[in-house]
Amino acid sequence: MELRTSELxxxxxxxxxxxxxxxxxxxxxxxxxxxxxGSGKTxxxxxxxxxxxxxxxTVYLNQENLSAMSLQKLATRLAVVLTGKQPIPRYLTVMELxxxxxxxxxxxxxxxxxxxxxxxxxxxxxxxxxxxxxxxxAELSDGEQQKVMLARALAQDTExxxxxxxxxxxxxxxxxxxLRTLMELSRKRGMTVIWSLHEVDVALKCCETVILVKDGAIxxxxxxxxxxxxxxxxxxxxxxxxxxxxxxxxxxxxxxxxAVIWVVGGGGTGTPVYRLLTKHGYGFATGILHQNDVDxxxxxxxxxxxxxxxxxxxxxxxxxxxxKNSLAEAKIIIDSGFPLGVINRANLELITEGVRLxxxxxxxxxxxxxxCPVHPEERCSVSDLILRVRKYIC
Amino acid sequence: xxxxxxxxxxxxxxxxxxxxxxxxxxxxxxxxxxLQLEQLWNGLTGAESDPVTRTILLQIRMPRTLAAMIGGxxxxxxxxxxxxxxxxxxxxxxxLGISSGSGLMVGLVMLAGVTxxxxxxxxxxxxxxxFTGALLVMVFVxxxxxxxxxxxxxxxAGLVFGYLCNAINSLLIAxxxxxxxxxxxxxxxxxxxxVTWPQVLVLAVVGVPALMGTFILGKSLNALHLGEDYAxxxxxxxxxxxxxxxxxxxCLTAAVTAFAGPVAFVGLAVPHLGRLVFRTDDNRVLIPxxxxxxxxxxxxxxxxxxxxxxxxxxxxxxxxxxxxxxVVIYLVLKGK
Numbered sequence: 001m002e003l004r005t006s007e008l009x010x011x012x013x014x015x016x017x018x019x020x021x022x023x024x025x026x027x028x029x030x031x032x033x034x035x036x037x038g039s040g041k042t043x044x045x046x047x048x049x050x051x052x053x054x055x056x057x058t059v060y061l062n063q064e065n066l067s068a069m070s071l072q073k074l075a076t077r078l079a080v081v082l083t084g085k086q087p088i089p090r091y092l093t094v095m096e097l098x099x100x101x102x103x104x105x106x107x108x109x110x111x112x113x114x115x116x117x118x119x120x121x122x123x124x125x126x127x128x129x130x131x132x133x134x135x136x137x138a139e140l141s142d143g144e145q146q147k148v149m150l151a152r153a154l155a156q157d158t159e160x161x162x163x164x165x166x167x168x169x170x171x172x173x174x175x176x177x178x179l180r181t182l183m184e185l186s187r188k189r190g191m192t193v194i195w196s197l198h199e200v201d202v203a204l205k206c207c208e209t210v211i212l213v214k215d216g217a218i219x220x221x222x223x224x225x226x227x228x229x230x231x232x233x234x235x236x237x238x239x240x241x242x243x244x245x246x247x248x249x250x251x252x253x254x255x256x257x258x259a260v261i262w263v264v265g266g267g268g269t270g271t272p273v274y275r276l277l278t279k280h281g282y283g284f285a286t287g288i289l290h291q292n293d294v295d296x297x298x299x300x301x302x303x304x305x306x307x308x309x310x311x312x313x314x315x316x317x318x319x320x321x322x323x324k325n326s327l328a329e330a331k332i333i334i335d336s337g338f339p340l341g342v343i344n345r346a347n348l349e350l351i352t353e354g355v356r357l358x359x360x361x362x363x364x365x366x367x368x369x370x371x372c373p374v375h376p377e378e379r380c381s382v383s384d385l386i387l388r389v390r391k392y393i394c
Numbered sequence: 395x396x397x398x399x400x401x402x403x404x405x406x407x408x409x410x411x412x413x414x415x416x417x418x419x420x421x422x423x424x425x426x427x428x429l430q431l432e433q434l435w436n437g438l439t440g441a442e443s444d445p446v447t448r449t450i451l452l453q454i455r456m457p458r459t460l461a462a463m464i465g466g467x468x469x470x471x472x473x474x475x476x477x478x479x480x481x482x483x484x485x486x487x488x489x490l491g492i493s494s495g496s497g498l499m500v501g502l503v504m505l506a507g508v509t510x511x512x513x514x515x516x517x518x519x520x521x522x523x524x525f526t527g528a529l530l531v532m533v534f535v536x537x538x539x540x541x542x543x544x545x546x547x548x549x550x551a552g553l554v555f556g557y558l559c560n561a562i563n564s565l566l567i568a569x570x571x572x573x574x575x576x577x578x579x580x581x582x583x584x585x586x587x588x589v590t591w592p593q594v595l596v597l598a599v600v601g602v603p604a605l606m607g608t609f610i611l612g613k614s615l616n617a618l619h620l621g622e623d624y625a626x627x628x629x630x631x632x633x634x635x636x637x638x639x640x641x642x643x644x645c646l647t648a649a650v651t652a653f654a655g656p657v658a659f660v661g662l663a664v665p666h667l668g669r670l671v672f673r674t675d676d677n678r679v680l681i682p683x684x685x686x687x688x689x690x691x692x693x694x695x696x697x698x699x700x701x702x703x704x705x706x707x708x709x710x711x712x713x714x715x716x717x718x719x720x721v722v723i724y725l726v727l728k729g730k
Contacts, residue, residue, distance in 0.1 A: 051623050075629035086620050087481060089675035096616070096676055103617050103628040110613030110678060152620075156628065 001062060001077065001159030001192050002026055003048065008057035010040065010047040016055055017043040018216050025194055025209070027159070030186050032203040032224070033196040035213035036237050041196040042083065042164050044213065048194060049080045049162045061160070075104035079153035083164040083196075085145075088138045094148050095133045098123055101155030123154035127181055143174030150181065161185070163195035167202070179206055200233055201249035212236050245301040248294060252301040257283025259305055260393055262330035262354065264288075264347050266338030270295035272382055273336050273364070278302055280386050282393065285330065287323045288315050288347055295336075315346035327354055332392045334385070335363040362388050403672055403679060410686040414463070417693045421459035422451060424701055453591070459693055461589040461597055465654055466664075466692020467685040468601045468646035471608045473661025474668070474684045478615045478677060479639050480549055483725070486661030487647035490535055490552040490640070492528045493656040494559035496648065497582065499527030504578040505566040520581065521593065521652045528648030531555065536640050583709035584655040586696050593653050600649040604642045605685060611639065612678035619675065657692070658711045659718025664688045666725050691717065 008021035017040035025031045033041050046052040048059055050066050059066040061077055069077070079101070101123070102116045112120070124130045127147040132140065137148060146166060153161055163182075167175045183206060185191040197203060203210050204224045212219040212227065214236055220227045233244040244251050255277070261284040263273055270286060271294060277284050287307030289296040299306045307323040309315050327333070333354040338347065355361055361378045362385065380388045422437075423429045427450055429437070436442040437451040473486035480489075487493070503523040538551050567575065614635050617625040622632050650657065668684040669675060695713040702708060 046623075049627060051626055070629075071626065071631060072629040075627060078627075080624070080627045082621075082623055086624075089619055091669055091673050092619055092675040096674075097619070100617055100619065100628065103613070103630070106613065108610055108613060110616060 002060075003160060003192065003194070004060045005048070006058050006060065008047065008059060009055040010043050010052065011055050012043070012052075016216065018213060018218070019055075021057065021218055023211055023218065023221055025160075025192050027192055028186050028190040029208045030182065030193045030206055031195070032207035032210045033194070033213060034198075034200065034203055034210055034236060035196075039213045040216065041213055045080075045162055045164050045194070045196055049078060050074050051080070072104055075156065075158075077158055078160040078162060079156035079158045081146075081149050081153050081161070081163040081166050083166075083168065085142070085169075088145070090136065090138055092137050093133070094124075094129065094135055094137055094140070094151075095120070097137050097148060098133075098151045098155050101152040101157075104156070119157050120155050123151040126154055126185065127151045128177070143170050143178075146170055146174070146178065147181075150178070154185075159190065160192045160194070163193070165196050165198065167197060167199070182206070200228065200244060200251070204228055204246070204249055243301045243303060245297050248297050250298070250301070252298060253278055254301075254303045255283060256303065257281060259283045259285040259326070259329065260331045261334060261389065262286070262327045262332070262359075263334045263336060264338065264350055265295040265299070265336045266290070266293055266344055266347065268294045269336040269338045269364070271298045273334055273385065274299055274302060274304070276382065276385055277389075280389075282389060284334075285326050287326070288319050288344070288350065290344070312343070314343050320346050320349065323350055324353055327359075328357065330354075330359065332360045332362060332389065334389075335361060335365060337363065337365040360392050399674075403674070406672060407683070407686075410683065410690070413690045414686055417690050417697070418459060418463065421462070421693055421697050422455050424697060425450070425455065426704060457589050457591050457594045458586050458696070460594050461653060462586045462693040462696040463689040464594075464597050464601045464605075465586065465650040465657070466660055466688040466690075467605060468650050468688070469657060469660040469692070470664035470668075470684045470688025471605055471681060472643040472646040474665035474677070474680055475608055475611060475615065475639055476643055476661075477665055478618055479636070480546075481618070481621065482549070483666070484662065484722070485549070487643050488556070488656065488658075488661065489549060490643070490647075491531050491555035491559065492535075492644055492647045493651050494556035495527040495531030496524040496651040497527070497656065498559040498563055499523040499530075500581055501563040501566045501578060504581065505563075505570040505574050507574075521596075524652035525648055528644060528651060532640060532644035532648070535644070536637060581655045584657040584711040584714075585699070585707070586654050586710065587700070587707060589653055597649050597653060600645050604645045604649075607638075607642050608681050608685075611635075611642070612681055615677040654710065656711065657714055659714045659722070660688055660692055663714075663718035663721040664691055667691075667721055670725070 003025040005021050005023050009016050009019040010021065011017040021044065033044065035041050043052065047054050053067065066074065098120050099112055102112060102119065105116060106112065121130065124133060127150050129144065129147050129151055132144060137145060140148065167178055170178055179202065182193050186193050207224055209222060210224045210228060211221045212232065219236065220232065229246055230244050243254050261277060261282055263270055263284050263286040265273065265286050266289060274286070285305040286299050289299070289306060289308045290311055291308050292311035296306060296308055305326060307319060307326060309319050327350065333351060335351055340348065351361065362380050363378045364380060364382060364385070419434065422434055429447065429451065433442060433447055437448055442448050469487065476485050476487060477483055500520055500523050503519055534555070535548070535552060538548065542548055614630050617628050617630050626632050664687050665680070665684050668680050668687055672679055672683050674680065692714070695717065696710055699708045699710050699713050
């Protein structure tokens with residue numbers, strides 16, 4: 001099933017929400033729509049699903065004008081899963097709800113035949129809720145209910161499915177399962193999936209195409225690898241404090257505080273320290289990191305001062321000098337317990353320099369390490385780190 | 395639905411059918427002149443020779459019982475359809491303002507002496523007025539329903555319209571004569587007493603096709619369980635369905651209200667009772683179930699109304715409320 005729009009404007013009554021929409025969804029593609037709250041994602045999806053008439057322009061389903069199709073025919077072409085919790089009748093069973101998806105195929109009495117039953121069980125199997133068939137929907141958890149709603153849409157036996165924020169109130173396990181089901185449906189059944197979501201990292205990992213919606217227009221559309229960069233995300237959500245790193249698909253809170261702590265990190269050992277300090281409002285600088293280190297990505301996403309060297313290269317004298325300058329301004333030094341290898345030995349020198357300058361040292365290093373002797377009084381665990389920091393900085 | 399449940403529901407339907415027959419027989423037999431089973435049989439087959447018994451049976455009790463049964467079935471079915479349509483468990487035909495519209499027209503006839511050009515006995519004029527009132531409200535609601543997107547708006551419009559009608563009625567009451575007031579209050583308490591064969595015929599002609607019509611709504615009503623958007627996405631023509639529902643429920647309610655006055659709680663409580671007993675929300679099962687239960691409950695209440703404190707006849711609404719209110723309160727508390 002192929003969906004295409006031509007100069008589509010969507011909205012309610014006289015109010016245009018998004019205009020100039022020209023998008024295309026091919027068979028088997030997963031299309032994600034990203035945008036801040038209130039940007040009109042739901043309005044766009046409702047129009048694509050035929051629930052709302054376009055203000056102008058056209059939606060085509062396999063070259064056919066959607067507005068001109070009968071509801072009955074449309075129901076056999078596309079199914080929807082809407083956002084928000086629906087009030088669910090007390091005695092409605094999972095089986096009955098999923099069977100409702102067969103509406104366009106049954107006679108006026110709604111009699112469920114053999115083929116309908118087959119499709120219903122197939123849908124239940126797809127979302128792995130066969131064992132819930134005889135349960136009342138109202139008694140299920142949010143995650144199970146959402147899966148059942150997907151099963152209902154699948155029982156409609158369409159090649160296109162439109163979902164409005166389907167993963168919004170699912171826990172981690174349910175979300176993963178839900179996403180996996182969608183991806184398998186697209187790969188194995190050739191289903192076209194169009195959905196709106198808020199998780200940028202999920203869009204990056206699951207969607208073949210993303211559509212960025214903001215300020216009443218499509219900002220960009222294309223493969224997420226091409227258009228979902230840090231700048232685009234920052235612009236899309238207009239977040240001042242929330243920073244995104246695409247390489248690790250992660251968001252971090254930014255840390256604009258003055259650097260009073262110097263963290264010597266590396267090999268990922270710095271990341272928990274950075275997050276802890278940012279969470280408690282302590283500004284810090286860090287180094288000397290290789291630019292391929294996860295610590296480098298996390299720290300630079302937070303926007304703190306990072307002394308870094310190119311990937312896999314020796315730390316040179318220039319970097320050490322810069323680090324020492326920066327270190328001189330800090331009140332304490334934290335040793336994150338970084339693994340010591342041949343190319344980052346200069347970081348030991350940095351710690352020694354700090355101690356020589358009379359700065360207190362807090363080390364997260366686990367045991368006495370010959371390569372890096374640590375005084376027992378300086379040793380500390382991550383959980384006590386903030387308490388220790390408070391001893392020096394109020 | 396599993397096999398056990400289907401079996402359970404078949405037994406329940408069998409019980410309901412037996413219940414309808416028993417209540418029907420009891421309504422015919424019980425009263426100030428008790429009739430034996432044999433007399434009933436003879437009366438029904440035309441073999442009864444005593445003209446008094448025949449008159450009591452065929453001219454008084456039979457039309458009253460049939461009216462109560464058709465009326466109860468109509469109110470209950472209308473209530474069920476509206477509850478699903480509005481996705482609101484505390485809705486029945488009265489919320490659309492239909493009974494208020496009837497009430498206003500009846501008020502104009504009885505309290506202000508407006509005859510609308512009809513001549514004849516008061517009961518017939520009253521009926522015509524009530525029916526016209528209900529139909530007028532129905533046309534208004536239909537007109538309104540084509541213009542609003544949201545069912546809740548429709549609900550609010552119905553409620554407000556009902557209040558408006560009641561307000562005008564209260565003005566009429568304030569200026570009314572004492573004996574006029576008595577007639578009006580008697581009507582507004584609801585009763586199937588004094589129903590005649592021609593009236594039963596009208597009730598049947600309007601009510602039975604509308605009841606049959608609700609059967610074809612079952613599938614669409616099931617699709618409405620998740621709201622209008624989902625229903626539309628499954629191919630339900632919402633505007634047409636909405637109009638169909640309003641016409642059917644209005645006809646059902648108008649016919650009953652015109653003859654028996656506003657009968658409270660049957661439309662509200664019986665659908666809940668049906669769900670509770672049948673343990674399902676499948677409207678294809680609930681519609682026939684609720685029709686049978688509405689008939690049993692209303693005819694049962696009517697029998698109780700005329701026999702509990704005989705010879706004084708209790709208001710029907712008092713009895714249906716006594717049964718209906720606890721059911722609704724229980725369900726509300728249980729739902730919490």
